[in-house]
Amino acid sequence: MTEMLEISDLTVHFQINQGAIEAVDHINLTIRRGEILGLVGESGSGKSVTSFAILRLIRPPGRVVSGSVHFDGIDLGSLPEEQMRRMRGAKIAMVSQTPRTALNPLLTVGRQISRLLMVHAGLSTREAEKRMLEMLRLVRIPAPEKRANQYPHQLSGGMCQRVMIAMALATSPQLLLADEPTTGLDVSIAAKILDLLRELSTKTGAAIMLVTHDLGVVAEICDRVAVMHAGQLVECAPVRDLFHNPAHPYTKALVRSIPRVDRDVVLEPISGSVPSLINPPSGCRYAGRCEWTMDRCRVSRPPMVEAAPGHVVACYGFEERRVTC
Numbered sequence: 001m002t003e004m005l006e007i008s009d010l011t012v013h014f015q016i017n018q019g020a021i022e023a024v025d026h027i028n029l030t031i032r033r034g035e036i037l038g039l040v041g042e043s044g045s046g047k048s049v050t051s052f053a054i055l056r057l058i059r060p061p062g063r064v065v066s067g068s069v070h071f072d073g074i075d076l077g078s079l080p081e082e083q084m085r086r087m088r089g090a091k092i093a094m095v096s097q098t099p100r101t102a103l104n105p106l107l108t109v110g111r112q113i114s115r116l117l118m119v120h121a122g123l124s125t126r127e128a129e130k131r132m133l134e135m136l137r138l139v140r141i142p143a144p145e146k147r148a149n150q151y152p153h154q155l156s157g158g159m160c161q162r163v164m165i166a167m168a169l170a171t172s173p174q175l176l177l178a179d180e181p182t183t184g185l186d187v188s189i190a191a192k193i194l195d196l197l198r199e200l201s202t203k204t205g206a207a208i209m210l211v212t213h214d215l216g217v218v219a220e221i222c223d224r225v226a227v228m229h230a231g232q233l234v235e236c237a238p239v240r241d242l243f244h245n246p247a248h249p250y251t252k253a254l255v256r257s258i259p260r261v262d263r264d265v266v267l268e269p270i271s272g273s274v275p276s277l278i279n280p281p282s283g284c285r286y287a288g289r290c291e292w293t294m295d296r297c298r299v300s301r302p303p304m305v306e307a308a309p310g311h312v313v314a315c316y317g318f319e320e321r322r323v324t325c
């Protein structure tokens with residue numbers, strides 16, 4: 001698999017009256033062609049801001065302070081806005097957490113999808129309508145001819161979510177950024193959506209970045225997982241490796257907090273809370289919550305080191321234990 005997306009040293013701040021919220025801090029991450037990468041972490045860890053930064057959709061008071069994003073070798077930061085807009089519609093698509101607000105309330109859902117196909121895929125009105133209905137069938141919208149003529153407010157939340165996915169997939173994007181795509185959906189629909197995402201990546205070679213809180217979803221469909229804590233990337237590994245051999249204490253805590261039907265254990269909540277991102281502690285931002293904290297964790301940020309092939313972690317405590325084992 002070759003790299004499709006390469007994020008290097010990405011830092012994003014939001015300037016507010018109290019200071020700068022350091023939402024994403026020097027992140028390096030790659031996503032390969034045909035791969036599903038899960039991006040996990042507690043609320044406020046910077047997952048959505050990372051997706052918006054990829055699409056160059058950080059708006060004031062937000063600002064990309066450093067870093068670059070390359071897609072298929074192209075530096076997205078240097079593209080003129082018009083080219084970036086085309087890139088967003090055709091090659092990189094996003095499914096957001098809030099489908100109802102992302103859809104245009106004034107247009108029928110069918111019209112929204114056909115318009116996208118006419119603008120970004122150059123289809124005629126008739127071709128676009130045919131493909132739009134195919135897409136609605138693909139995401140298992142019942143009675144698609146009828147639903148196509150309805151407005152977002154006439155559809156349930158789950159159906160709006162599937163319409164968003166149909167829109168995102170309509171132009172066969174090479175990269176799909178899916179931000180909590182199954183939140184609020186009932187279990188059977190959520191399972192169908194996940195199947196659909198897996199099918200997309202297998203059939204078309206599209207890469208998917210799946211932003212989620214749900215490690216169960218990650219275990220089900222992701223190939224690799226990247227873990228964020230308070231704006232920093234702390235670990236990245238193939239999915240099985242991450243669940244069986246988590247290296248970072250934060251990842252260990254996340255894994256311990258997953259409910260398991262086959263184990264009668266008491267779930268352990270993650271101790272402490274995410275530090276403020278305004279003037280956050282220097283060094284590792286997990287230091288205030290971590291049982292392995294040493295003096296240097298509070299002073300300098302641990303570098304990413306290889307824990308196993310393809311498995312990297314940023315933790316002085318891990319390095320120390322590995323040396324002494």
Ligand SMILES: Nc1ncnc2c1ncn2[C@@H]1O[C@H](COP(=O)(O)OP(=O)(O)OP(=O)(O)O)[C@@H](O)[C@H]1O
Pocket residue numbers: 014016021023041042043044045046047048049050061062213277
């Ligand atoms: N427009 C904004 N203005 C100010 N702060 C923002 C803005 N957008 C995001 N942030 C801050 O950036 C940080 C990261 O937010 P982000 O939405 O990326 O977290 P997340 O990991 O996606 O959380 P969740 O899982 O709850 O969606 C948070 O502290 C958030 O308050």
